[in-house]
Amino acid sequence: MTDIVPVRTWLTDISAVRSHVDVRDPKPPETPGWFRTTERHSMQGVAPALNQVRRGRTVRLAFISAVVSLVAAFAAVGSTIPLFNIYRAEEGFTNAGISMTVVAYSAATLTTLLMMGRLSNHLGRRPTSIASLGLLVLGCLLLLNVHDIGILIAGRLLMGLGAGLASSSLTSYIVDAAPAKPVWLASVASSQTVMLGLAVGAIASGALVQFGPWPRELIYLVAVGFLLLSAVLVAVSPETATPSPGAWLSLRPRVRVPARVRHLLPVAAAVFLATWATGAFYQAFVPALVEDQLHTRSPLVLGLVFAAYMGPSALGAPLGGRFTSAAAQRLGMIIFLAGWIGIITAIATGTLALFIAATIVAGASQGIAISAATRGLLHGSTPADRAPIFSAVYLLCYSGAAVPALVSGQLSSTFSLPQIALGYGVLALVATVFTVIAARNPHPDTSGNS
Numbered sequence: 001m002t003d004i005v006p007v008r009t010w011l012t013d014i015s016a017v018r019s020h021v022d023v024r025d026p027k028p029p030e031t032p033g034w035f036r037t038t039e040r041h042s043m044q045g046v047a048p049a050l051n052q053v054r055r056g057r058t059v060r061l062a063f064i065s066a067v068v069s070l071v072a073a074f075a076a077v078g079s080t081i082p083l084f085n086i087y088r089a090e091e092g093f094t095n096a097g098i099s100m101t102v103v104a105y106s107a108a109t110l111t112t113l114l115m116m117g118r119l120s121n122h123l124g125r126r127p128t129s130i131a132s133l134g135l136l137v138l139g140c141l142l143l144l145n146v147h148d149i150g151i152l153i154a155g156r157l158l159m160g161l162g163a164g165l166a167s168s169s170l171t172s173y174i175v176d177a178a179p180a181k182p183v184w185l186a187s188v189a190s191s192q193t194v195m196l197g198l199a200v201g202a203i204a205s206g207a208l209v210q211f212g213p214w215p216r217e218l219i220y221l222v223a224v225g226f227l228l229l230s231a232v233l234v235a236v237s238p239e240t241a242t243p244s245p246g247a248w249l250s251l252r253p254r255v256r257v258p259a260r261v262r263h264l265l266p267v268a269a270a271v272f273l274a275t276w277a278t279g280a281f282y283q284a285f286v287p288a289l290v291e292d293q294l295h296t297r298s299p300l301v302l303g304l305v306f307a308a309y310m311g312p313s314a315l316g317a318p319l320g321g322r323f324t325s326a327a328a329q330r331l332g333m334i335i336f337l338a339g340w341i342g343i344i345t346a347i348a349t350g351t352l353a354l355f356i357a358a359t360i361v362a363g364a365s366q367g368i369a370i371s372a373a374t375r376g377l378l379h380g381s382t383p384a385d386r387a388p389i390f391s392a393v394y395l396l397c398y399s400g401a402a403v404p405a406l407v408s409g410q411l412s413s414t415f416s417l418p419q420i421a422l423g424y425g426v427l428a429l430v431a432t433v434f435t436v437i438a439a440r441n442p443h444p445d446t447s448g449n450s
Helices: 004-018 033-078 081-091 095-116 119-123 125-145 149-177 185-211 218-235 259-284 286-292 299-310 313-320 325-349 352-377 383-411 417-438
Strands: none
Touching: 033 125, 033 149, 033 185, 033 218, 033 299, 081 095, 081 185, 081 259, 081 286, 081 299, 095 149, 095 259, 095 286, 095 383, 119 125, 119 149, 125 149, 125 218, 149 185, 185 218, 185 299, 185 313, 259 286, 259 299, 259 325, 259 352, 259 383, 259 417, 286 299, 286 417, 299 352, 313 325, 313 352, 325 352, 325 417, 352 383, 383 417
């Protein structure tokens, strides 16, 4: 708004001069030459200033639309979690079948991120964002009539495709349109909106399933409504990326880590594997654990438990920035292991309050460890490096979610849920010990080549 101040000053000067002119005089005094020059320059300055204000407003609309759309996208993703127990009870779905939905979602998201992560650079942010919201709408509509495990898997697969495309296009849209001040807004909005959306979706779904009509359909109808509203907001927002050729070539995955930070990759892989495996555990097995071991059938409680793991990650991420990358990874994983000890203890004793408290601890600590591992891999990176590095990060993260869920699903008919939880705890222990021993900081020299 500072650009408008001189315009207002010039307009005030013009009004002051014109007040001396008697409008009733058919021949008003001749306007001095200095004033004609001043008025002409002042009028020339009005249009650019007003155009800049209008442009600021439209870019602000794009930022708000992208943030709202990303929340709506991942709220739709999180909305399915509280319904898993209803599907188990009413349709006879097994824990192995539900774990396959996690595998399908993770595989679809990973594939979309690797193949279409750069597509919005060539086609534009708006069309790819609207396409991602459309895929999520299709997933929600398919889940309105779940009576077969194949329908549930197909719906989650569509959601994975939509979430992967939204992760790349909408986060880029947020970064493009974010205001310059405060300087942290772009990074926080693009990185933590996903966790916020998952938490909001799980809690809203739990509340509607427990207290609303049509418990198996209402949350999906609400999600479709917000997704369509988000698509309209994006459609009326300005484009921030200039379309360019090369869309087909951009579909070829590029996974590359610069040589200067390649020594950090094993520890980062351990961090991503343990933390994302736990997130998949909360999707696939915690619904059954909450009902069978913690003795509550409340969908709202289940939504709160899932949100208790996802939400605190946004709080833990900024805390890790106060330490070096290696120190933050060690600290985060040690606290993460403590959270897992609390989770296993709560399952053994059937204590719901302890389970939720330990979940919050694990969720916050994963934010510390994940952000520190990512910060280390991005150390000294150039813009050309970042897309391949993030492809490697996504590959490790979603592999960490899918592979343990696939193995655990196959073992769920042989081992009990507490035993499966213990297996995930052992995975957290191994990752923590390896991180404490092997964590290193990036080399101070950032001039190395890939």
